[in-house]
Amino acid sequence: xxxxxxxxxxxxxxxxxxxxxxxxxxxxxxxxxxxxxxxxxxxxxxxxxxxxxxxxxxxxxxxxxxxxxxxxxxxxxxxxxxxxxxxxxxxxxxxxxxxxxxxxxxxxxxxxxxxxxxxxxxxxxxxxxxxxxxxxxxxxxxxxxxxxxxxxxxxxxxxxxxxxxxxxxxxxxxxxxxxxxxxxxxxxxxxxxxxxxxxxxxxx
Amino acid sequence: xxxxxxxxxxxxxxxxxxxxxxxxxxxxxxxxxxxxxxxxxxxxxxxxxxxxxxxxxxxxxxxxxxxxxxxxxxxxxxxxxxxxxxxxxxxxxxxxxxxxxxxxxxxxxxxxxxxxxxxxxxxxxxxxxxxxxxxxxxxxxxxxxxxxxxxxxxxxxxxxxxxxxxxxxxxxxxxxxxxxxxxxxxxxxxxxxxxxxxxxxxxxxxxxxxxxxxxxxxxxxxxxxxxxxxxxxxxxxxxxxxxxxxxxxxxxxxxxxxxxxxxxxxxxxxxx
Numbered sequence: 001x002x003x004x005x006x007x008x009x010x011x012x013x014x015x016x017x018x019x020x021x022x023x024x025x026x027x028x029x030x031x032x033x034x035x036x037x038x039x040x041x042x043x044x045x046x047x048x049x050x051x052x053x054x055x056x057x058x059x060x061x062x063x064x065x066x067x068x069x070x071x072x073x074x075x076x077x078x079x080x081x082x083x084x085x086x087x088x089x090x091x092x093x094x095x096x097x098x099x100x101x102x103x104x105x106x107x108x109x110x111x112x113x114x115x116x117x118x119x120x121x122x123x124x125x126x127x128x129x130x131x132x133x134x135x136x137x138x139x140x141x142x143x144x145x146x147x148x149x150x151x152x153x154x155x156x157x158x159x160x161x162x163x164x165x166x167x168x169x170x171x172x173x174x175x176x177x178x179x180x181x182x183x184x185x186x187x188x189x190x191x192x193x194x195x196x197x198x199x200x201x202x203x204x
Numbered sequence: 205x206x207x208x209x210x211x212x213x214x215x216x217x218x219x220x221x222x223x224x225x226x227x228x229x230x231x232x233x234x235x236x237x238x239x240x241x242x243x244x245x246x247x248x249x250x251x252x253x254x255x256x257x258x259x260x261x262x263x264x265x266x267x268x269x270x271x272x273x274x275x276x277x278x279x280x281x282x283x284x285x286x287x288x289x290x291x292x293x294x295x296x297x298x299x300x301x302x303x304x305x306x307x308x309x310x311x312x313x314x315x316x317x318x319x320x321x322x323x324x325x326x327x328x329x330x331x332x333x334x335x336x337x338x339x340x341x342x343x344x345x346x347x348x349x350x351x352x353x354x355x356x357x358x359x360x361x362x363x364x365x366x367x368x369x370x371x372x373x374x375x376x377x378x379x380x381x382x383x384x385x386x387x388x389x390x391x392x393x394x395x396x397x398x399x400x401x402x403x404x405x406x407x408x409x410x411x412x413x414x415x416x417x418x419x420x421x422x423x424x425x426x427x428x429x430x431x432x433x434x435x436x437x438x439x440x441x442x443x444x445x446x447x448x449x450x451x452x453x454x455x456x457x458x459x460x461x462x463x464x465x466x467x468x469x470x471x472x473x474x475x476x
Contacts, residue, residue, distance in 0.1 A: 021378075021380050023374075023378075025392065026391060026392060026395070028372060028380055028382070028385060029380050029382050032380065049376065049377070049378075050374075050376060050377060050378030050379075050380075051343075051346075051347050051350060051376050051377015051378050051379075052377065054377075054378075054379065055344075055347055055377060
């Protein structure tokens with residue numbers, strides 16, 4: 001089952017997601033990148049039905065870009081989160097999207113932030129959040145070890161602790177994870193944690 | 205429950221003026237409803253009837269020389285084998301192939317439609333469409349029909365300016381880029397043989413033999429797969445069909461019958 005989690009640190013926000021694309025008992029792909037770089041300073045980690053996940057996050061990405069083109073100024077993380085929630089809410093009673101999203105971003109004025117947006121258009125600004133079966137393990141790990149103002153090393157250490165716990169305790173645990181980080185220098189890939197390497201696999 | 209349509213009947217005009225303009229205004233807007241007893245449930249029933257369990261084995265993989273695409277050729281309706289000679293590798297255009305798994309009509313129609321869109325792209329942009337673009341076109345179309353009962357599990361394989369390309373696209377709207385895929389009820393069996401024997405630097409013959417073997421093993425174990433194992437190769441100059449072997453014959457090729465030594469011959473029972 002898909003695992004997505006993230007937390008806010010000192011001057012940055014970090015999100016991690018598993019990288020397996022699964023269809024009933026078959027693993028089609030184990031290096032699928034589920035964390036999209038929304039714009040220069042925002043990350044969207046999404047989990048949910050395969051079509052919805054890609055189509056909805058790309059839709060949000062293009063609309064955020066359009067706003068920037070039209071107005072010459074990028075959206076704040078809060079504005080992007082509220083826009084995303086609004087789109088989910090509008091579609092909810094007609095043609096709902098089954099996507100859960102953790103939106104992490106960095107704004108110059110307000111610093112790093114993390115937004116928890118679930119498939120029925122719930123929106124919360126949080127310090128730490130998680131989706132999927134992995135949340136049963138990662139949430140308590142984060143509750144125990146998290147404190148505000150963590151350094152990058154401390155935060156990555158906590159992320160690794162969560163990944164280890166998921167790998168050892170979840171029955172159909174995904175083997176590989178991707179970690180991305182966003183801070184004042186922008187949104188970028190931080191690391192991959194792979195325990196199963198695809199033979200000569202192409203990156204998504 | 206019987207659907208009550210009395211509320212949709214248009215009210216008769218009060219004054220029977222024969223002019224077309226007036227008739228257009230007077231009729232209340234109404235629409236045709238399906239002629240069925242169970243209005244709320246019939247759609248779900250139709251989808252369940254049409255949605256077969258993708259009884260097939262198809263596979264494709266990228267290697268050093270290009271892309272190999274292979275499939276079986278059996279069509280089954282439940283327990284009945286309706287055909288042993290279905291073409292499951294669809295030629296979209298001279299340098300792109302699509303595989304068929306799921307509803308045969310859905311796959312054939314939408315691949316043909318994709319071929320049309322690819323040709324229109326060529327005419328409008330004076331260059332061939334990339335495999336990325338073609339697969340995205342198909343994925344978007346299938347996504348827009350999501351939930352309406354389409355059953356398509358396909359791989360788009362081709363060669364474009366960036367080299368070999370392989371995408372998996374399905375009717376749930378999923379689209380994955382990868383190096384190796386297998387789709388259908390026989391796919392877990394094929395994956396086992398394919399994953400184990402795969403190396404990036406294989407020759408075309410080795411790769412074709414790997415694909416053929418994987419399809420054979422899937423047809424051996426999966427009842428919904430069988431018939432003929434077709435293998436295609438997509439290279440820089442387009443696709444080429446390499447082989448089409450009956451899997452029954454392949455079986456005896458791989459596992460020839462050995463005359464076994466008889467330990468003890470039976471003798472007739474003495475008397476009754």
